[in-house]
Amino acid sequence: MRSMTLIRATVRNLSHARPNIPPRNGSTDLGMFSQDRLVILDADGTTIDAFKAIAATFEQHDLQIGDLERFQKRHNLFKYLGGVKEFPGNLRKQFSRARRRRLVNTLTEVYREEAVLFPGMADLLRDLIERPDVRVGIITRNITNEPEQTLARLFEREGVAPKSMDFLMHLPLKQGKQKLFDSVRRQFKVNPARCLVCGDEHKDYTAALASGMHPTIVSYGFENHARLSEKFEVPEVLICGTPGELQQRLRNALV
Numbered sequence: 001m002r003s004m005t006l007i008r009a010t011v012r013n014l015s016h017a018r019p020n021i022p023p024r025n026g027s028t029d030l031g032m033f034s035q036d037r038l039v040i041l042d043a044d045g046t047t048i049d050a051f052k053a054i055a056a057t058f059e060q061h062d063l064q065i066g067d068l069e070r071f072q073k074r075h076n077l078f079k080y081l082g083g084v085k086e087f088p089g090n091l092r093k094q095f096s097r098a099r100r101r102r103l104v105n106t107l108t109e110v111y112r113e114e115a116v117l118f119p120g121m122a123d124l125l126r127d128l129i130e131r132p133d134v135r136v137g138i139i140t141r142n143i144t145n146e147p148e149q150t151l152a153r154l155f156e157r158e159g160v161a162p163k164s165m166d167f168l169m170h171l172p173l174k175q176g177k178q179k180l181f182d183s184v185r186r187q188f189k190v191n192p193a194r195c196l197v198c199g200d201e202h203k204d205y206t207a208a209l210a211s212g213m214h215p216t217i218v219s220y221g222f223e224n225h226a227r228l229s230e231k232f233e234v235p236e237v238l239i240c241g242t243p244g245e246l247q248q249r250l251r252n253a254l255v
Contacts, residue, residue, distance in 0.1 A: 033191040036135050037254060039128055040181060040213075043140035043151060045200035045221025046246075047125075053115040057107040061099075069224065108144040112153045118220075118243035122158045124250065129164045134254060135188045137167035139180050177204065181211040196253060198246060202232035214253075218246055 044050035051068050058065050117125075128136040144150040147170045152162040162168055166188070171180055185195055192212030197204060200221025205228075208215035218240045219225035225241065228234040240246040 032189070033194075034189045036133050036188060036190050036194070038185060038188060038190040038195040038213075039134060039136040039250065039254075040184065040195070040197045041125075041136070041138050042199035042201075042204055042221075043138050043142055046198055046218055047117055047121050047138065048111075048151075048154065049116055049118050050221070053107065053110045056114060057103060057110050060106050060110075061103060068220075104143060104145060108146075108150055111142075111144050111150045113157075115154050117154075117158045117160075120243055120247050122160050124247045125155075125160045125165070127251075128254075129160075131254070135166045135184075135190065137165045137169070137184070139167075139169045139171070139177060139184070141171055141173050141175075143173065177207040178210045181207055181213060185211065185213070196250065198250070202228055202234060205232070205234050205238070216240060216246065216249055218243075 041047050055065055125136065128134050138151065140147065140151065142151060148168060151168060151170075155162050155165075167184060169180060169184070171177065181195075181197065185192060193214075195211070195213040197208035197211075197213045197215045198218070199205070199208075199215070200218045201223050202217070205215045205217050215238055217228055217234050217238055219228055220240075220242060225236075225239060228239055229236050240249060
């Protein structure tokens with residue numbers, strides 16, 4: 001069973017990655033790539049049904065967030081709860097810091113005890129984990145308390161052993177993912193041309209391109225198809241509309 005790299009990444013320190021990990025295939029020389037492939041998955045909105053978890057959290061506090069389409073238009077709600085952005089004036093009184101903390105506490109419990117992966121994602125992860133030439137894991141900005149522990153419990157409940165993944169990394173909302181993408185790729189000595197990134201935001205797309213990796217962006221998460229393709233010009237050919245489409249695309253790419 002592969003050991004898991006469990007990292008809390010910060011801008012100041014990205015050096016906690018598992019040291020001296022030899023590639024499964026190929027030379028250990030620093031100037032050479034392994035023959036492995038790398039799959040980096042986002043958690044919330046790509047792998048995990050975050051909308052359902054957030055809706056359940058709000059219901060416990062007698063709040064409503066509307067349907068998925070409306071939620072996608074207000075996708076920064078996650079950032080509000082995470083403390084990165086200020087609430088608009090008409091919502092500020094309803095979401096004091098104390099209430100926001102209570103919401104995050106509830107969200108944490110919902111994630112740990114109730115939240116689910118999108119249909120088929122657990123099977124996909126188990127399939128990728130079993131492949132000896134694929135390095136696979138999660139990089140996330142999840143805002144729950146102790147997010148690595150939260151996600152580990154969720155994946156365990158869904159039948160995916162967290163320690164069987166190659167990495168499960170958390171980074172702050174303000175931090176871009178490119179440095180982590182580069183760090184993981186170098187750690188496993190994978191050719192950028194053999195790296196796949198799956199996310200649900202335009203920032204995942206730009207970070208993947210900046211790292212020389214191949215992006216696949218889903219439109220069923222925090223940003224919808226129109227926002228991705230029209231506002232941020234993500235090519236439609238790279239957008240998946242359903243979890244099943246994403247799974248099919250990944251399996252085909254890794255044949």
